[in-house]
Amino acid sequence: MENEVNNHKHEEKRRGRRIHHASERSGRGEGAKTFRRGRALAFYEKLKVKQETLKKQLESPELQSIQQVIAGELKATEAIMNDFKAAFELDEISIDDYEKKER
Numbered sequence: 557m558e559n560e561v562n563n564h565k566h567e568e569k570r571r572g573r574r575i576h577h578a579s580e581r582s583g584r585g586e587g588a589k590t591f592r593r594g595r596a597l598a599f600y601e602k603l604k605v606k607q608e609t610l611k612k613q614l615e616s617p618e619l620q621s622i623q624q625v626i627a628g629e630l631k632a633t634e635a636i637m638n639d640f641k642a643a644f645e646l647d648e649i650s651i652d653d654y655e656k657k658e659r
Contacts, residue, residue: 596644603637 610630613619619626
């Protein structure tokens with residue numbers, strides 16, 4: 557009888573540890589999600605820099621001869637930015653928040 561009581565207590569402890577470890581694991585996922593979102597926002601910021609550079613190049617008289625190529629690159633970059641924003645569910649608020657942190 558005493559052995560059965562000890563086994564029952566031991567089993568309760570093991571079950572409690574499993575639940576505790578499972579809750580720890582689920583908490584770690586948020587950190588990874590936040591990290592990935594940060595990386596996505598950083599990549600989006602690089603795309604914005606490229607977009608601004610291409611816009612400046614379009615206005616440059618020295619690059620007038622390749623204006624169509626630059627315009628095509630600008631359109632492609634903007635399309636990628638729009639697709640990226642949709643795929644990673646980036647809204648203007650998160651992008652603005654990220655930019656403020658970086659400054």
